[in-house]
Amino acid sequence: MRCVILGGAGFLGRHVGRAMAASGFEVWSVDLSRAVPEGSAPWLAGEVLGEFSDVPSWWEQCGGADVIVHLASSTVPATANEDPLQDVQTNLVGMLRLLQGLRAQAKQPRLLFASSGGAVYGRPQSVPLGETHPTVPMGAYGATKLVIEHHLRIEESLHGLPYRILRLSNPYGEWQRPHGVQGVIAVFAHRALHGLPLDVWGDGSVVRDFVYASDVGHAFAAAARHAGESRVFNVGGGAGHSVNHIIQTLEQLLGHAVERRVFPARPFDPPVNVLDIQRAQAELHWKPTVAFEEGVARALEWLRTVP
Amino acid sequence: MRCVILGGAGFLGRHVGRAMAASGFEVWSVDLSRAVPEGSAPWLAGEVLGEFSDVPSWWEQCGGADVIVHLASSTVPATANEDPLQDVQTNLVGMLRLLQGLRAQAKQPRLLFASSGGAVYGRPQSVPLGETHPTVPMGAYGATKLVIEHHLRIEESLHGLPYRILRLSNPYGEWQRPHGVQGVIAVFAHRALHGLPLDVWGDGSVVRDFVYASDVGHAFAAAARHAGESRVFNVGGGAGHSVNHIIQTLEQLLGHAVERRVFPARPFDPPVNVLDIQRAQAELHWKPTVAFEEGVARALEWLRTVP
Secondary structure (H helix, E strand, O other), rough: OOOEOOOOOOOHHHHHHHHHHHHHOOEEHHHEEOOOOOOOOOOOEEEEOOOOOHHHHHHHHHHHHHOOEEEEOOOOOHHHOOOHHHHHHHHHHHHHHHHHHHHHOOOOOEEEEEEEOOOOOOOOOOOOEEOOOOOOOOOHHHHHHHHHHHHHHHHHHOOOOOOOEEEEEEEOOOOOHHHHOOOOHHHHHHHHHHOEEEEEEEOOEEEEEEEEHHHHHHHHHHHHHOOOOOOOEEEEEOOOOEEEHHHHHHHHHOOOOOOOEEEEOOOOOEOOOOOOOOHHHHHOOOOOOOOOOOOOHHHHHOOOOOO | EEEEOOOOOOOOHHHHHHHHHOOEEEEEEEEEEOOOOOOOOEEEEEEEEEEOOHHHHHHHOOOOEEEEOOOOOOOOOHHHHHHHHHHHHHHHHHHHHHHHHOOOOOOEEOOOOOOOEEOOOOOOOOOOOOOOOOOOOOOHHHHHHHHHHHHHHHHHHHOOOOOOEEEOOEEEEOOOOOOOOOOOOHHHHHHHOOOOOOEEEEEOOOOOEEEEEEEEEEHHHHHHOOOOOEEEEEEEEOOEEEHHHHHHHHHHHHHOOEEEEEOOOOOOOOEOEOOOOHHHHHOOOOOOOOOOHHHHHHHHHHHHHOO
16 A cells, blocks of 8 residues: 655654554655655655646656645645735645546545644634534635635545545644744744743633644544545644643753743634544544653654754 | 626626616626627726726726625636636636735725525535525535635735625526526526427426526625624525426416426435525515516516527
């Protein structure tokens, strides 16, 4: 069984690749860049440099695919709102081109898509958020994730492409770069390691859902073989953690206090966002295995190697 | 008060233009073609030939806008499924360009958008369909309408653009061309007038919601001045009509029987789709005024003038 990971050289791609290989797949990466440093992704059978949406450019080179994990994304919530057109052109149009390209293949692979449990639901009407919670995205990033979900459902009904959607909470862990605009744990941990203050909006009571990236990898491996009727699964850490708790955890691990810079609370931040993961537990027989404190410790250790 | 209708030269655009003019607006059309024949749209203060999405190309010529009615669409459900990429490129990307162009104007107009009550809900869980019914579009056309709705909500929350969405059922009436792939009443009526058989899938019991196009015009005029909190309104005829009832109505009006060609039922056609219009009645103080038999008679009279 061959698995092609679109975006296989990135932070999440590496965790998913390792989990898929451990689960018995021959794993390929299609990405715009190589997994670096060289030799650091021994689970990969091969890498193709290219656009995920241009199926003919990678399909034959990989030898086809039984399962495709689509992690490639050109945006994060902030950049999608700044330029919704670019978000649509790369992520939505890219997905439609991918579907078109797969339709042309003799055998349809199963397509696993990384959606966003933090973005597609919008402001929670109740917590934890189940998969049947209304989907009212508050930004362009979530709107694009949601319409892609609809197109996957439509594609299966019209053309038979099998798919599963994993709505991820906030993945974190080793290989997450600390210099982006996403990934509060990586950003905080790296700044704390370098004696820099942490930016907090409001009183730090905002609660979010974090899931260790290797657990996300195992969820994709389970979804690759799932045989039930469900198509959409929340994948989260199973509990919420406040910004204050993240900082306290870092302080404990570092053995010293960390400076905070406090800014006014942002009214568009919902106070709590935690995913209900019962469906994934029941149907994928999956659950998170890395406890929060352990995950933060692992992320911190890896970040010590990052300048 | 100035109203610019994007797609003002088309079937629905003419009805909306007349209603907006009757409601006191100075009405302009932005469309790829002119209203024909010349002089046939006396309610228009002016016409600009151009792409609706390219705001600078028409904004100054129209003298700006207090209200924009966006009816321009390059697809119908069947063509959107055949080419979802083109549907996204013209309708979604076009809307995002429109929003971007409006953001640049000093005063934000109110944007009224024609969405689809037949496409955004998907298979009805209960009938009639209220605005809070889950939105599970069965095709690319509905997926694009739905994501545009989300982007309008997001645009208002991030940039303050006021908007209203009218989810139309099946508009019909004079000026609807009988040679398209949409508009069963126009197609049936025109074929019946010319002694051609009518194509029926299944036993003709499928029920749909039809709304006379002049009533749709009045709904837009009401939405232009609506002051409440609601943003989304169903606009339908208030009752369902089966395919058999359409044919019987035509037979009564024509005074003779009409031949049918019966094909197997299509499994993807939901048996019933009727919109609940209570919200529009209560908040827009709008209701359909043209009874079904009268509307079909008017459509038939106009179609006598079409070769």
